[in-house]
Amino acid sequence: MADQPIIKDPEKEKRKIKSVSKMKEIMTTYYIEAKTARENGKKVAWITSGGPVEFLIAMDVIPVYPENHGAMVGASKMGVDLCEKAEEMGYSRDLCSYARVDISCSVTNGGPIGGLPKPDFLVCCNNICGTVLKWYEVAARYYDVPLFILDTPFIHTTFSESAKKYVITQTYEYIEFLEKQCGKKMDFNRMHQVSKLAVQSLRLWQEVLDTAAHKPAPMTAFDAFFHLALIVTLRGTQIAVDYYKQLRDEMNQRIKDGISMVPNEKYRLLWDNLPVWYRTKWLSDKFSSHNACLVGDTYTSAWSGIMDLIDEDNFIETGAVAYSSVYINVSLDIMLETLKKLIKKYDVDGLVMHSNRSCKPYSFGQYDLQKMVMKELKLPTLIIEADMVDARSFSESQIETRIDAFMETLKG
Amino acid sequence: MEALDKIKIISTDPYSYASNLKQAFGKPVVGNFCSYTPEELIYAAGGIPFRLFGTKNDISMADAHLQAYCCSLVRGGLEDALKGNLSFLDGTVFPHTCDSIQRLSDIWRLNAGFAFHIDVVLPVKLDTQSARIYMIDVLNAFKSDLESALNVSITNEKIRQSIKLYNRLRQILGEIYEMRCKDPDCLSAADLYHTIKASMIMDRDELLELLLSLLDDLKKNVKGSTSNTNKRVILSGGICNHPDIYTALEESGAEVIWDDLCTGTRYFEGEIEETGDPIEAIADRYITRIVCPAKHLTVTARGESLVRMVKDRNASGVIFMLLKFCDPHAFDYPYLKKFLDDAGVPNILLEVEEQLPSDAQLKTRFETFVDMID
Numbered sequence: 001m002a003d004q005p006i007i008k009d010p011e012k013e014k015r016k017i018k019s020v021s022k023m024k025e026i027m028t029t030y031y032i033e034a035k036t037a038r039e040n041g042k043k044v045a046w047i048t049s050g051g052p053v054e055f056l057i058a059m060d061v062i063p064v065y066p067e068n069h070g071a072m073v074g075a076s077k078m079g080v081d082l083c084e085k086a087e088e089m090g091y092s093r094d095l096c097s098y099a100r101v102d103i104s105c106s107v108t109n110g111g112p113i114g115g116l117p118k119p120d121f122l123v124c125c126n127n128i129c130g131t132v133l134k135w136y137e138v139a140a141r142y143y144d145v146p147l148f149i150l151d152t153p154f155i156h157t158t159f160s161e162s163a164k165k166y167v168i169t170q171t172y173e174y175i176e177f178l179e180k181q182c183g184k185k186m187d188f189n190r191m192h193q194v195s196k197l198a199v200q201s202l203r204l205w206q207e208v209l210d211t212a213a214h215k216p217a218p219m220t221a222f223d224a225f226f227h228l229a230l231i232v233t234l235r236g237t238q239i240a241v242d243y244y245k246q247l248r249d250e251m252n253q254r255i256k257d258g259i260s261m262v263p264n265e266k267y268r269l270l271w272d273n274l275p276v277w278y279r280t281k282w283l284s285d286k287f288s289s290h291n292a293c294l295v296g297d298t299y300t301s302a303w304s305g306i307m308d309l310i311d312e313d314n315f316i317e318t319g320a321v322a323y324s325s326v327y328i329n330v331s332l333d334i335m336l337e338t339l340k341k342l343i344k345k346y347d348v349d350g351l352v353m354h355s356n357r358s359c360k361p362y363s364f365g366q367y368d369l370q371k372m373v374m375k376e377l378k379l380p381t382l383i384i385e386a387d388m389v390d391a392r393s394f395s396e397s398q399i400e401t402r403i404d405a406f407m408e409t410l411k412g
Numbered sequence: 413m414e415a416l417d418k419i420k421i422i423s424t425d426p427y428s429y430a431s432n433l434k435q436a437f438g439k440p441v442v443g444n445f446c447s448y449t450p451e452e453l454i455y456a457a458g459g460i461p462f463r464l465f466g467t468k469n470d471i472s473m474a475d476a477h478l479q480a481y482c483c484s485l486v487r488g489g490l491e492d493a494l495k496g497n498l499s500f501l502d503g504t505v506f507p508h509t510c511d512s513i514q515r516l517s518d519i520w521r522l523n524a525g526f527a528f529h530i531d532v533v534l535p536v537k538l539d540t541q542s543a544r545i546y547m548i549d550v551l552n553a554f555k556s557d558l559e560s561a562l563n564v565s566i567t568n569e570k571i572r573q574s575i576k577l578y579n580r581l582r583q584i585l586g587e588i589y590e591m592r593c594k595d596p597d598c599l600s601a602a603d604l605y606h607t608i609k610a611s612m613i614m615d616r617d618e619l620l621e622l623l624l625s626l627l628d629d630l631k632k633n634v635k636g637s638t639s640n641t642n643k644r645v646i647l648s649g650g651i652c653n654h655p656d657i658y659t660a661l662e663e664s665g666a667e668v669i670w671d672d673l674c675t676g677t678r679y680f681e682g683e684i685e686e687t688g689d690p691i692e693a694i695a696d697r698y699i700t701r702i703v704c705p706a707k708h709l710t711v712t713a714r715g716e717s718l719v720r721m722v723k724d725r726n727a728s729g730v731i732f733m734l735l736k737f738c739d740p741h742a743f744d745y746p747y748l749k750k751f752l753d754d755a756g757v758p759n760i761l762l763e764v765e766e767q768l769p770s771d772a773q774l775k776t777r778f779e780t781f782v783d784m785i786d
């Protein structure tokens with residue numbers, strides 16, 4: 001048969017986000033650089049997604065994110081196999097699947113990019129969970145490299161003065177640690193530039209997310225999950241700033257041109273917790289088929305949620321407090337306040353909560369949050385039991401039935 | 413042994429004990445879930461630190477707040493609170509432990525309805541000077557929170573007295589452990605379990621008397637050498653609230669002669685300096701004793717200490733008893749196992765949900781394990 005051009009559906013083509021290819025290009029370059037860092041005389045540090053990466057960038061260290069890697073594993077549907085390998089090594093199936101797949105990639109060089117580059121040192125900030133502490137201890141033993149822990153006390157009611165002092169002191173210890181690892185002094189002018197770029201990219205990222213407040217929304221939370229990668233990995237660089245400008249402009253243009261992501265957006269929903277990486281397409285199609293659009297989520301806005309606490313001229317001290325105040329490091333009542341703001345901002349008709357077996361600090365308390373949202377805001381809610389990477393915890397028929405039933409009540 | 417009988421009654425039905433105590437003396441009872449609870453300060457405030465283990469039966473109300481992938485301690489604790497089984501508690505203290513306890517604290521504060529609720533957000537790493545300073549600040553804040561919750565003033569003098577008492581209690585527990593380690597026949601493992609459990613819930617003055625008289629009784633029983641031929645094993649994990657395990661082990665030919673448990677040696681290890689600033693002294697005990705897996709000291713501290721424990725106690729095997737869904741312990745298990753394997757120490761893993769496996773199953777597993785030990 002002769003080559004025939006693939007006929008593309010013009011409707012679908014119109015809705016595609018053009019910046020996606022740029023984003024893929026940036027991420028590919030980033031991972032190539034990380035994997036060839038050693039040849040280029042650069043150091044590699046592994047860092048947690050909520051950790052202050054700005055300092056690494058200012059020191060010319062290439063940051064690598066095992067969590068972002070975990071998400072890639074999930075999205076490429078390689079999660080189950082790698083999880084099982086970790087279980088064979090003795091890591092219980094009940095542990096975070098990011099940690100399981102990452103540990104298993106370290107040992108087998110498996111996964112979509114053949115494992116992450118070996119770290120020269122590790123930076124673990126526990127503002128997202130206690131899991132990262134244990135996971136980084138595993139990595140520290142396996143690679144036999146130094147581990148810096150930035151301990152950010154959990155905020156149940158208030159963030160005490162002594163906690164503030166503690167995290168600020170640790171930030172200085174962090175700088176000392178980096179100076180020792182890199183064998184050079186921190187250039188504070190450079191650091192200042194990096195913090196400015198970081199805050200700028202956080203602002204732009206927030207502007208991108210805000211475009212979904214428009215009805216109909218030019219993008220969905222599923223798009224936000226994808227485009228989040230740079231805010232995690234390249235925050236503090238010009239690349240991230242340029243990219244998010246481009247993305248924001250594209251979104252605004254879509255609004256002008258009347259392009260929505262979901263063709264007949266009728267119902268607007270808010271998503272809570274991490275994505276189900278191996279099922280984003282299925283879930284997105286499922287909701288679209290009901291004319292429902294996930295316009296916002298608590299996860300991708302967690303990074304920009306704290307930017308107002310940062311004074312870029314005093315990043316070292318204000319940043320430490322901001323980092324301690326992220327969405328998942330605060331109590332349920334404080335989370336509820338954020339949730340309410342998002343519900344209002346995006347003017348949603350319902351809340352979909354992913355009860356994520358892997359992530360206990362994000363998921364425990366969801367039942368209480370659900371009750372509070374229903375009671376105080378009279379907002380319909382749906383809970384989906386699943387896992388972000390381990391597809392064995394995803395029951396398609398059950399989830400389909402639940403989504404259908406939920407959408408019926410919304411339409412009711 | 414009269415003392416032991418009393419201890420067993422209290423350990424088997426701690427809630428009745430606490431209710432009666434409260435009625436008789438009106439002392440405030442302060443619930444907690446963790447061996448990092450600064451009990452010395454609670455005692456100094458005139459209160460009784462009361463360790464919670466959570467019910468293992470008929471979970472119904474907690475399920476409305478917690479998903480199925482939550483450990484049985486958190487679930488059972490919440491169930492007890494919601495059912496009203498803990499009505500004798502005046503309040504609860506939550507030291508920062510793991511992600512699950514962290515959220516339990518929120519859920520508890522929003523639903524359980526006790527008169528006071530104090531979060532003690534301790535540092536997670538214990539190996540730096542700044543963490544020590546922060547820990548001292550947190551303990552001082554806890555002291556003030558307790559003072560307002562219980563409407564008392566906690567003087568340094570009272571803290572010092574409390575420290576003395578605690579040192580004494582911990583020292584006696586250590587002595588009992590040592591005696592049993594040399595001659596396991598002087599006290600059964602299950603009875604030792606009852607003793608340590610009662611130590612975490614009783615009025616501490618009354619406890620001192622009981623422990624002293626138990627110690628006297630034991631001194632009469634103990635022999636210079638032991639005729640016990642069971643294999644000597646160490647139990648490692650978080651909490652153990654299953655006395656049947658000890659019996660099943662004994663019947664399979666193994667004797668638990670030491671442990672690495674939060675409800676065991678981690679409860680009484682480490683002496684507090686009796687001079688100097690008492691709050692700093694309390695902080696220093698936490699910083700120097702062996703850590704639980706939810707805290708960071710060095711990346712190999714627990715492995716080294718477990719291997720050393722096996723040697724020091726002349727043990728020939730380790731049983732890991734882990735609660736299902738417990739992250740900190742599950743993360744440490746593969747490396748602890750490797751440390752033991754490398755040192756040639758046989759070990760097995762027993763994962764426990766609310767209930768233990770059946771007696772027969774347990775015994776089969778334990779017997780196979782005992783056969784592995786030569």
Ligand code: SF4
Nearest residue numbers: 096128129131358359
């Ligand atoms: S998914 Fe949850 S438990 Fe896992 S690393 Fe992220 S925050 Fe921690």
Ligand code: SF4
Nearest residue numbers: 483510512650738739
């Ligand atoms: S440390 Fe383990 S057993 Fe203890 S509360 Fe946390 S998860 Fe449960």
